[in-house]
Amino acid sequence: MEYVSPEGLRLDGRRPMEMRQIRAEIGAVAKADGSAVFEMGNTKVIAAVYGPREVQHRSQQMSDQALVRCEYSMANFSTGDRMRKPKGDRRSTEISLVIRQTMEACILTHLMPRSQIDIFVQVLQADGGTRSACINAATLALADAGIPLRDLVTSCSAGYLNSTPLLDLNYVEDSAGGPDVTVGFLPKLDKVTLLQVQNLLNCVILGRFSALVVGKMDSKLPIDTFENVMQLAIEGCKAIANYIREILLENTKQLEYRRGL
Amino acid sequence: MEEEGKVRDMVTPGEVLGKASDVRPGKGTYAVPYNDLVYASLTGIHHSVPPVPDSTDQRPTVEVTDHKAHGAVPETGSVIIARVTKVMAKMASADIMCVGSKAVQEKFTGIIRQQDVRATEIDKVDMHSSFRPGDIVRAIVLSLGDARAYYLSTAKNELGVVSAESMAGATMVPISWTEMQCPLTAQIERRKVAKIGG
Numbered sequence: 108m109e110y111v112s113p114e115g116l117r118l119d120g121r122r123p124m125e126m127r128q129i130r131a132e133i134g135a136v137a138k139a140d141g142s143a144v145f146e147m148g149n150t151k152v153i154a155a156v157y158g159p160r161e162v163q164h165r166s167q168q169m170s171d172q173a174l175v176r177c178e179y180s181m182a183n184f185s186t187g188d189r190m191r192k193p194k195g196d197r198r199s200t201e202i203s204l205v206i207r208q209t210m211e212a213c214i215l216t217h218l219m220p221r222s223q224i225d226i227f228v229q230v231l232q233a234d235g236g237t238r239s240a241c242i243n244a245a246t247l248a249l250a251d252a253g254i255p256l257r258d259l260v261t262s263c264s265a266g267y268l269n270s271t272p273l274l275d276l277n278y279v280e281d282s283a284g285g286p287d288v289t290v291g292f293l294p295k296l297d298k299v300t301l302l303q304v305q306n307l308l309n310c311v312i313l314g315r316f317s318a319l320v321v322g323k324m325d326s327k328l329p330i331d332t333f334e335n336v337m338q339l340a341i342e343g344c345k346a347i348a349n350y351i352r353e354i355l356l357e358n359t360k361q362l363e364y365r366r367g368l
Numbered sequence: 369m370e371e372e373g374k375v376r377d378m379v380t381p382g383e384v385l386g387k388a389s390d391v392r393p394g395k396g397t398y399a400v401p402y403n404d405l406v407y408a409s410l411t412g413i414h415h416s417v418p419p420v421p422d423s424t425d426q427r428p429t430v431e432v433t434d435h436k437a438h439g440a441v442p443e444t445g446s447v448i449i450a451r452v453t454k455v456m457a458k459m460a461s462a463d464i465m466c467v468g469s470k471a472v473q474e475k476f477t478g479i480i481r482q483q484d485v486r487a488t489e490i491d492k493v494d495m496h497s498s499f500r501p502g503d504i505v506r507a508i509v510l511s512l513g514d515a516r517a518y519y520l521s522t523a524k525n526e527l528g529v530v531s532a533e534s535m536a537g538a539t540m541v542p543i544s545w546t547e548m549q550c551p552l553t554a555q556i557e558r559r560k561v562a563k564i565g566g
Contacts, residue, residue: 140436141436160474161474165515215398215409250380250381250410250411251411252436253410253411253434253435253436253438255381255396255398255409255410256381256382256409256410257381257382257398257409258381258382258407259380259381259382293382294382295382295383295384295407296382296407351380352380355380355411356378356380356411358411359378359411359412359413359435360378362435363413363435366435
């Protein structure tokens, strides 16, 4: 199938290096300590953060750092096709774990010993890149909750189809079976904290990155191409980080204004 | 931008606030040892506090204050207001309601042990003639205690029962540091009374 037309346009009319429209909103759940909605094109995700609060199960309490928990779920209406088991499937468990590890790496957990931070993310609308959108939403919600963070971790995916590196894959491109990477990135510290690879062979080079590598690797991709795709994803992360910063500053300004400062 | 001065003071997590050799990391910031930089960890207003004149460390402290109202948490040494829930022979338990002047958002329980009720004759204290369930007590946090409760102390003149109801249901008037009187029935009840004001 042709994913990039001879004119250089993708199925949804984007250029190869173009991201989908992103939109974010802070404070979507009034009861939560922090919350956010994050949209990347037709992918829409809501995140809510509770805590730091008392640990629910005392056996999990840690005396030197906070316990971070994450629950990922997909709304039944988020995709066109019907889901058999809405919760507790392997995919959700895996994504919950990925988000938890990514967020745990950027939260200053040692400042909040004996406490627990709960992150809930739900996909309202799925169109590829849900794990990236979830990480971005969770970051925004954590920042809104006033939880100390090392940096704003952002995530973006990139793939390689029709000999072209593509940024921010949508569902059709994602399920095309080509190689793709999902990157979690700390923009100010310039560090990759998450790297998930799918359908990729030459992964020996990954030893360079102190990151988590999951996924099956069977299609071939030369190293230099991989570097290009990876760099593209990192650029995407940076763009998202800039947008998230803008949203946070705008929100802070609004709060200032309402307080009459 | 028209409000450039304002925008510059607002920071988001991960932004560099200065070199660790020039500034001291305060609240809402953190320092990374290997590259000698201080970063913000919160979203909010960034300001620097000049150092204390006589201190050895002459670096100004950078702080970031955010807009979230975090619930107060009792710490060792903080003065708290609690309501007594249960009085036993050796101790009384109480629910902490305020830390300093701030109300707590979640439930914290405290325990006043017999030896922490007053400063003198600590072994002759009768808990039942010091507190009753429902009394409002001002106390100091001795330690974080065990997993269940904070250890509280009322062993100071200004600590103890600040408000109590009599059997008749009226708020009692303190008449000495061990006694309170009901204004309706003139009945005298025994409490470890806090000395308030002069």
